[in-house]
Structures are given as C-alpha cells and as structure tokens.
Amino acid sequence: MTGDLFANEPPRNLLxxxxxxxxxxxxxxxxxxDRAFARLKTGIVWQQEIAKIHGKEIPVPRLTAWFGEVAYRYSGVYHPAAPFPSVVAPLRKLAEDLSGAPFNTVLLNYxxxxxDSVSWHADDEDVLGENPVIASLSFGEERRFHFRHKKTGDRISIDLPHNSAxxxxxxxxxxxxxxxxxxxxxVNGRINLTFRNTQPEAR
Ligand SMILES: O=C(O)CCC(=O)C(=O)O
Ligand SMILES: [Fe+2]
Structure with missing residues (x-):
C-alpha cells in the first residue's frame, strides 16, 4: 500500500x-x-504605489491592486468600492470556503x-475589527514569510508555496x-491575494 498516511491530517496551528x-x-x-496565476498577472491593472516616509516619496517595493464591496481608506487615500473582477471572484469564494469566514475586500500584491518585499506590519486596522480572519492566497514563486511576536520577539518562518492559502x-x-x-x-514572480472583511469607511 502506498497511500499517503497524512493526506487527511488537519493542518496544525503554526503559531x-x-x-x-x-x-x-x-x-x-x-x-x-497555473491559470489563475497567468490570468492575474496579465488581467489585473497593477498599480505602483508611492509611500511617503519622513517626507520622502518612495515607490512601494511591489505592485498592488485593491477590490471591494465597500469603500476603504488606506494611508489617507480613499478607495471607492470596486467590484471583484472575474478572475478574483471565484478565488474569493474559495477563500471563504477554506476559512469559513466572509470576505468583502481583497488586497493583491505582485x-x-x-x-520586491513587504516590510514588518500587522493587518490590524480598526476597519478589520478585533480579531480578523484573513485568508492569504499564494500563486507563483515560493517566498518566505516571517512572523515576529510584538512583545517576546519570537520568530516563525513559513515558506508559502504556489497554490496555497x-x-x-x-x-x-x-x-x-x-x-x-x-x-x-x-526568483520569478509571485502573486498574493489577501482577503479581508472590512467595515464600510465614511467618506
Ligand atoms: O504577500 C503576502 O503573502 C503577504 C502580504 C501582506 O502581508 C499584506 O498585503 O498585508
Ligand atoms: Fe499583511
């Protein structure tokens, strides 16, 4: 018998x-x-955002896009509601099925x-609520993801493969x-979709 003994093991908490x-x-x-990666790469209108750090304008080291059913304010920039494109809509459904949580917004990173990188942060904006469920889908090149505990400094390292959540x-x-x-x-390109449930933001 050559069956995979652990194929049906529930995933364990990595923290x-x-x-x-x-x-x-x-x-x-x-x-x-593979198709999702190719369609996201060419089908999304990727933006080069500029961050202002100590008064200096620095291009963010990755391309981004945002879609959602509710308007959203990020770094003082107001994003009006923007419907999920057809390549993203089934991925939202999948993210909801996998996590058991509803999502009304998505941030994409290329x-x-x-x-390209994303620096230390937490997705802890008020509009995401107290203990948000966030589903982060990965396609393309595997990249390493780090957690660092805010108080103890403990570190956890996870490789995020293609076709994972x-x-x-x-x-x-x-x-x-x-x-x-x-x-x-x-490394080649990697695309990430971070699904969230966001409270509507006043204009
Ligand atoms: O690319 C990733 O896996 C993480 C992206 C992320 O942390 C974010 O968009 O908030
Ligand atoms: Fe994040």
Missing part, C-alpha cells in the same frame, strides 16, 4: 501562542492554479522578483507582525 495560522496546500488543481485568525494581528523579506535568490 506557538497568541493566534492561529494555518497553511493549506493545493487549494485547487495544478492546472487551475512581487516581481527577489527585490495561509489563514490567519484569532489574536494573530494583535500579537504578531509579519513580513516577506527580499531575497538574493533568483
């Missing part, structure tokens, strides 16, 4: 305390995942190569920061 993080692999067929829940955003560091490895 030692103060939150819940699950990594789900092979969330769709390999063909569907890491073009190893120089990272579900963050409980106190995760309250107690831990996360990042995707730059890498000197030669």
């Amino acid at each position: 030692p305390f103060d939150g819940e993080v699950l990594l789900l692999r092979e969330i769709m067929t390999p063909d569907d995942a 890491y073009r190569d190893g120089r 990272l579900i963050m829940a409980g106190e995760t955003q309250h107690c831990w920061l996360h990042q995707i560091p730059k890498t000197a490895r030669q």
Whole structure:
C-alpha cells in the first residue's frame, strides 16, 4: 500500500501562542492554479504605489491592486468600492470556503522578483475589527514569510508555496507582525491575494 498516511491530517496551528495560522496546500488543481496565476498577472491593472516616509516619496517595493464591496481608506487615500473582477471572484469564494469566514475586500500584491518585499506590519486596522480572519492566497514563486511576536520577539518562518492559502485568525494581528523579506535568490514572480472583511469607511 502506498497511500499517503497524512493526506487527511488537519493542518496544525503554526503559531506557538497568541493566534492561529494555518497553511493549506493545493487549494485547487495544478492546472487551475497555473491559470489563475497567468490570468492575474496579465488581467489585473497593477498599480505602483508611492509611500511617503519622513517626507520622502518612495515607490512601494511591489505592485498592488485593491477590490471591494465597500469603500476603504488606506494611508489617507480613499478607495471607492470596486467590484471583484472575474478572475478574483471565484478565488474569493474559495477563500471563504477554506476559512469559513466572509470576505468583502481583497488586497493583491505582485512581487516581481527577489527585490520586491513587504516590510514588518500587522493587518490590524480598526476597519478589520478585533480579531480578523484573513485568508492569504499564494500563486507563483515560493517566498518566505516571517512572523515576529510584538512583545517576546519570537520568530516563525513559513515558506508559502504556489497554490496555497495561509489563514490567519484569532489574536494573530494583535500579537504578531509579519513580513516577506527580499531575497538574493533568483526568483520569478509571485502573486498574493489577501482577503479581508472590512467595515464600510465614511467618506
Ligand atoms: O504577500 C503576502 O503573502 C503577504 C502580504 C501582506 O502581508 C499584506 O498585503 O498585508
Ligand atoms: Fe499583511
């Protein structure tokens, strides 16, 4: 018998305390995942955002896009509601089915190569509520994801493969920061979709 003994094991919590993080692999067929990556890469209108840091304008080291059923204010910029494009709508349904939580907004990140990254932060904006469930889908190149506990400094490292979902829940955003560091490895593009449930923001 050559069956995979662990194929049906429930995923375990990757955080030692103060939150819940699950990594789900092979969330769709390999063909569907490859197609999703290709369609996202060419079908999304990717934006180069500019951050103002100490009065200096710095291009954010990745491309981004945002869609949602409710308007959203981010770094003082008002994003009006924007319907989910056809390539994103089935991924939202999948994210909801995998996590058991509803999502009305999505932030997309396109890491073009190893120089692209996201620096330490928590998804802890007020409009996401107290202990938000966030489903983060990965397509394309595998990249390393770090958690760092805000008080103890404990660190957890997770490789996020193509065709996977990272579900963050409980106190995760309250107690831990996360990042995707730059890498000197030669890497191809990676696309991430971070589904959230956002309270409508007053204009
Ligand atoms: O690319 C990722 O996996 C994480 C992105 C992220 O943390 C965010 O958009 O808030
Ligand atoms: Fe994040």
